[in-house]
Amino acid sequence: MTVISEQYIVSRLGNERHAFNIRDINEIIKMEFITEVPNSKPYIKGVINLRGKIVPVVSMCRRFGIPETPIGKLSRIVVVQYQNEATGIIVDAVEKVTSFDDIQPPVDTNEPNGTQFMDGIGQSVDGLVGILNIDRLFGEG
Amino acid sequence: MNEFHNATYLGVFLDEMEEQLQCLDAALLTLESDSGKEETIQTIFRAAHTLKGSSAVMGFQRLNELTHQMESVFDLIRNGQLKVTSELLNILFDCVDYIKQLRQSILGGEMTEGETEPLLKRLEAVRDLPVLPSESCEQEVSREENKETFTSSIAFNEVQKDQIQSALINGYDAMAIYVQLSKEAAMKYVRAKLVHINLQELGEVVVCSPELELLETDEQFNGTIVYILITQEIQKVILHSLNQVSQIDSVNIVAITDQNLDTIRIVRDALVIETTKAEVEVSETGRSESKVEGRVESKVQVTQTVRVDVERLEGLLNLVGELIIDNTRLRSIRAKLTEHFKDNGDVAILNDISNHLSTVVADLQEGMMKTRMLPIEHLFGRFPRMVRDLAQKANKEIELIIEGKETELDRTLIEEISDPLIHILRNSADHGLELPDERAKLGKSRKGTIILRASHQGNMIVITIADDGKGIDVEKVKEMAVRKGFVTEEEVNQMTDKELTFLIFRSGVSTANQVTDLSGRGVGMDIVKSHIEKLNGVIDIETVPNEGTVFTIKLPLTLAIIRSLLVKFGTSTFAIPLVNVIEIFRLQVADIRLVQGKEVCMFRDQVLPLVRLHNKLNVQEDTEQNKDRLFVVIVGVADKRVCLIVDQTIGNHEIVIKPLGSYIGNVPFIAGSTILGDGYVAHILDVGSIAREVGSYYEKKVLDAREEAQLESRNKKYVTFQLADMKFGIAISKMKEIVPVPEIHSLVSAAPNVLGMINLRGLLLPVYDLRRRLGMENIETSAKSRILICEVSGHEVGLMVDEVTEVSRLSEAELEEAPDHVLRNSDFLEAIYKKEQQFILLLNLEKMLNLEYSKKKEAG
Incomplete structure (x- = not known):
């Protein structure tokens, strides 16, 4: 599996790095006030007002089942197009745009680190980066 | 059928059909009441002709044949060769019905035309025996x-x-x-x-x-x-x-x-x-x-129209919605700027622009809404015909008066309220109005009247259907509801007439003696209820025996932009559609009753369930607030009323409903979201689901609470207290709270019975010395001394007492009138409670303290 021309945006969550395929991404915005939606899916943090549109925001930490990291100055909402609707996900920081020389299939672990949401592991100068699969990341389960 | 069923034109064809059918219906009715008027016949003829033409174009052959035959009959009428008889009209009405059915089936995607043969035969039969040469x-x-x-x-x-x-x-x-x-x-x-x-x-x-x-x-x-x-x-x-x-x-x-x-x-x-x-x-x-x-x-009154896809209008309306939001934001930022830079000329200009923009946006919104609006005539126009048929079938004489048919409302609403209105009208005609002979006996005119009225009330549309029939027979409803097992006999006996009336919304409850072709199965009102519920509307019934019944339906004007009451739960803001808000009031915590572990409150003679949404909505309860008085918003959906406890009410705002999107999907208790003036997102409460959830155990509660209330009316609760060695009592309904004695600030020229003022959480209250008032000697306040805060003649006052003993229920049977000679002023006493060892003097605070006020006045 070598896809060199594909570009990815690398985000950070705690100490881990993840990559979004740049084609999936609508935009990346700074943190906004998030209105909680009571009784919705547990990993949904709430909704934001994105230029007059209501956009749901998912907490990546909650999705991965790890303790939530505090919202900081570098925190961003990555807005992706999921099933024709804009949907946001919170990351601790967005680092850079990159491409990978080599992508390995993900290693199966039972640890709650989000491996099940990944398409593969990309290698870059900074180390290993989990490449996210949007459909699985936002989908049920 | 054939290839002419062209999808592009089908919509236009169906619209046209609808128009022509309404026109036919209306004209046939006029023809019936006032036969052979030239213009009416012309109208009918034109309508039939148009239908004939378009059905031929669309390839509906049978329809074409049928309309052709109809046209020929009209032609004969027009030429005076055929007399307008009721038989003829019935056939024609049947034909119209057939076409209506056809339209419905085409709408449902069914392209096959039904059998027209019988109708054609009947038409021919009429045509063959004209009064004049054929x-x-x-x-x-x-x-x-x-x-x-x-x-x-x-x-x-x-x-x-x-x-x-x-x-x-x-x-x-x-x-x-x-x-x-x-x-x-x-x-x-x-x-x-x-x-x-x-x-x-x-x-x-x-x-x-x-x-x-x-x-x-x-x-x-x-x-x-x-x-x-x-x-x-x-x-x-x-x-x-x-x-x-x-x-x-x-x-x-x-x-x-x-x-x-x-x-x-x-x-x-x-x-x-x-x-x-x-x-x-x-x-x-x-x-x-x-x-x-x-x-x-x-x-021919032709209004020029353009048929536009509703989707396009929706799109435009959404844009207007965004404009409204931005405009609200602009206004709030403008207010801030004006504050900061009062003297800046540019800010003044900004104000001007913003003001103008506001009016333009408001006009634009109104205009956009209007495009989606249709006069309710489109709906009401179908009813005269229906009522005529009903009257004929039931052998009644009915006059349908329609008022306010020019009232406009959202076209989606028009479709949705059609069914409920039909059911209510049917009920009125079938059950409500009596037979002509019965009416005559009762001294009413033989002809029954049904008044159908539509009007705007703020952001709502109000539709009333009033008949002058016999009213809803509460006894029958009772009997029926018990027989169907919805409620037990004891329960019904404790219900008010209003609550009994509302039982007709239960499926299977009908007051009709027998099931007729028209109604009586008891399904109708259930349908009414669910439809109104779906539209977030409210329904109310008033009925007076032998005078008639009035149904009132309130609906939001449009489903896209609504006026809402913004309230706060904890720190979160929520919107409640104003159409569902019935009343807002403040509730004393003491007035909350517990029935089977659920909270209820009495308001205007109704027992209403209290709902604390904080848990359901995962918000923190605001603990800082003064919790003695709660803000309560009574909301209603269809026939249900529920009290919501809110932390704060903010005010009315025009909000644009935005869906939460399919990703979040349906969330309990939330109908959608909106963006507020400050740019934050607020959720819109789904009043319907809240009422439904609470309503499921509400009925039970009502009865229990009522029982309690009844018990209470017989055995009132009293706070008893000690003054010297005597026991006194004050009805608990007058009590606000009991506090330990705080610092009492004496007043300069206080009346002799006033000890001074106390500061109760910022409220200044006078404290009366009951001992002195009752002519007892003064003593020092002790650790047991308390001040009772009561409401007397609308004033909150404090009463100093030696000791509060208990709250007890005193049976009315044990109460006795105060004998004149017991105290110097027997007016002070309401009654004396005497049972076994107890001897309690029940005070009449109004008399005691009113006297005080008037004395003060004299002194002043």
Whole structure:
């Protein structure tokens, strides 16, 4: 599996790095006030007002089942197009745009680190980066 | 069916069908009440004709046949050859019904037309026994005549006669031109039209008989056409001109003069040819004198319309929604700027612009909403017909009065409220109104009245259906509800009439003695309820025995932009659609009752369930607030009423409903979201689901609470306290709270019984010395001393007492009137409670303290 021309945006969550395929991404915005939606899916943090549109925001930490990291100055909402609707996900920081020389299939672990949401592991100068699969990341389960 | 079922035009066709059907219905009704009025028949004829044409285009053959037959019947009526009988009308109504059904099935995607044969037969049967000679027969006669002599003639109506006469006076010639088309002519209509056009070049064609449009489809057309021409040309020129048209067998011209104008008419009358038809022809071709054109305008009221896809409008409305949000944001930022830079000229300009923008946006919103609005007439227009049928089936005389049919509302709403209204109307007609004889016995007019009224009330539309019938028989509802097992007998006996009335919304409850074709199965009101619920509307019933029943339905004007009450739960803001807000009031915590572990409160004689949404909505309860008084918003959906405890009410705002999107999906208790002026997102409460959830155990609660309330009315609760060695009691309903003695600030010129003022959480209250008031000696306040905060004649006051003993229920049976000689002023005492060892004096605070106030006044 070598896809060199594909570009990815690398985000950070705690100490881990993840990559979004740049084609999936609508935009990346700074943190906004998030209105909680009571009784919705547990990993949904709430909704934001994105230029007059209501956009749901998912907490990546909650999705991965790890303790939530505090919202900081570098925190961003990555807005992706999921099933024709804009949907946001919170990351601790967005680092850079990159491409990978080599992508390995993900290693199966039972640890709650989000491996099940990944398409593969990309290698870059900074180390290993989990490449996210949007459909699985936002989908049920 | 065939390939002509063209999807593109189907929508247009169905719309047109709908219009024409309504038109037919309305006109047939008028025809029934006032038979044979010319204009009505014209309207019917036109409608049937249009339907015929479009159904042929769309390839609905049976519909085409049917409408064609209908048209022929109307034609006979129009010519006076057929009398309008109720039998005939029923057949026609049935035909209209068939077309309606067809429309419905086409809407449902079903393209097959139902069986029309029976209807056609009935129509033919009517046609075959006209009171006057039948058309076909008459036509044959005239054809025979025409072959030889061309004496087929025509009658003129007054207008035409005038026209011809004035033409004659002004030196024009008028002539009747009989044209016989050859039998084998393929396109008779085209020939006739050509003749018409040729004649038109030479002069004015006043009358053309039969009318050209009819030739197109009329298979029985015998080829003879009569034109009445006003011209200055001589006959030779006319003949020459007509000879250019091929396939004409012969042309015969008869000059019309003042003398034979009348004779022709007389001849006509004898033969009875279409007097009225001729008139229409003129008005429809519309090319005659201005006088005729004037009539056209007054007859047909055409409003210019454009059919637009609703989706497009939705899109525009969404944009307007965004504008509204941005405008609100602009206004709030403007307010801030104005505060910071008061003297800046640019800010003043910004204010101007923002103000103007606000009005423009408001107008734009209104305009956009209007595009989605239709007058409720579209809906109400169907009812006279329905009520007529109902009346006929039930052998009743019913007058339906419709008011406010110009009231406009969202077109989606119009569809949705149609069913509930039909059910209510049916109920009114079937159960509500009595038979004419019964009514007469009761001293009412034989004719029952149903008033259907629509009006706007703020951002709501209010529809009332009032009948002057016998009202809802509460006893019957009771019996039915018990029999169906919804409630037990004891429960019903404790319900108020209003609550009993509302039982009719339960499925299966009906007051009808027997199930009729019209109603009585008890499903209708259930449907009404669920529909209104779906629309977030509210329904109310008022009924008075033998005077009638009034149903009131309140609905939001539109489903996209609504006025809402913004409230706070904890720190989160939520919106409640204003249409569902019934009342806001403040509730004393002490007035909350517990029934089976659930909180309820009494308000205006109703027991309402209290709902604390904080848990359900995962918000923190605001603990800092003064919790003695709660803000309570009563919300209602359909027949349900529920009290919501909110932390704060913010105010009314226009909000744009935005869906949460499919990703979040349906969330309990939340109907959608909106963006507030400050840019934050607020959720809209789904009042319907809240009411439903609470309502499921609400019924039970009501009864228990009522029981308790009843018990209480017999055994009132009293706070008892000690003064010296005597026991006193004050009704708990007057009590606000009991506090330990705080610092009492003495007053300079206080009345002798006033100890001073206390500061109770910022509220200054006078404290009365009960001992002195009751003529006891003064003692120092002790650790047991308490101040009772009571409400007396609308004032909150404190009463100093030695000790509060308990709260107890005192049975009314043990109460006795205070004897005059017990105290110096027996007015102070309401009663004396005496049981076993206890002896409690129940104080009348009003008398005690009112006296005080008046004394004060005297002193002042």
